Amino acid sequence: MINSVMYTSKYHNQIKENSVKQLLHIIVKIKKQAEKHGIRVHITPSQYTSLTCPKCGHISKDNRKTQEDFKCTQCGYEDNADHIAAQNIELRLTSDVLRSKLHNIDKYGRLVPKRLSKYTIKAILEEYYAPLSIEVPSYRQCMEQANITLLGGNQGAV
Numbered sequence: 121m122i123n124s125v126m127y128t129s130k131y132h133n134q135i136k137e138n139s140v141k142q143l144l145h146i147i148v149k150i151k152k153q154a155e156k157h158g159i160r161v162h163i164t165p166s167q168y169t170s171l172t173c174p175k176c177g178h179i180s181k182d183n184r185k186t187q188e189d190f191k192c193t194q195c196g197y198e199d200n201a202d203h204i205a206a207q208n209i210e211l212r213l214t215s216d217v218l219r220s221k222l223h224n225i226d227k228y229g230r231l232v233p234k235r236l237s238k239y240t241i242k243a244i245l246e247e248y249y250a251p252l253s254i255e256v257p258s259y260r261q262c263m264e265q266a267n268i269t270l271l272g273g274n275q276g277a278v
């Protein structure tokens with residue numbers, strides 16, 4: 121029984137290893153073809169790209185109920201899971217904060233992922249989205265808090 125489990129585990133590891141090799145081969149091919157045509161290829165860490173809500177930043181496995189469907193358990197934002205991942209990848213490369221915290225720049229000017237644990241990446245993402253979880257008061261709310269009436273005119277002007 122134990123041998124059988126070990127065999128199964130080895131078999132699955134072999135499949136995983138082959139899948140990783142194939143993926144690396146595809147990445148190298150894409151990079152070569154793109155650079156042959158003058159297109160610079162940037163690589164970003166993949167952790168949480170399909171589990172992070174691009175609207176509120178909530179990260180959870182529960183956001184992705186199926187392979188195809190994403191629905192944020194915090195704000196309710198819904199979209200195709202692949203589209204969500206693409207949005208998150210784009211954000212990591214276009215946001216100054218995420219670009220600098222998640223990547224290094226190689227000698228050719230390409231972004232390459234920093235060696236970070238998935239926990240560090242999650243902490244960086246949560247820190248990035250933290251300001252979004254604080255509700256920014258509207259102009260009217262600020263004025264009301266300051267006890268200033270919004271009736272218009274030249275009130276208070278002498």
Ligand SMILES: [Zn+2]
Nearest residue numbers: 173176192195
């Ligand atoms: Zn959300």
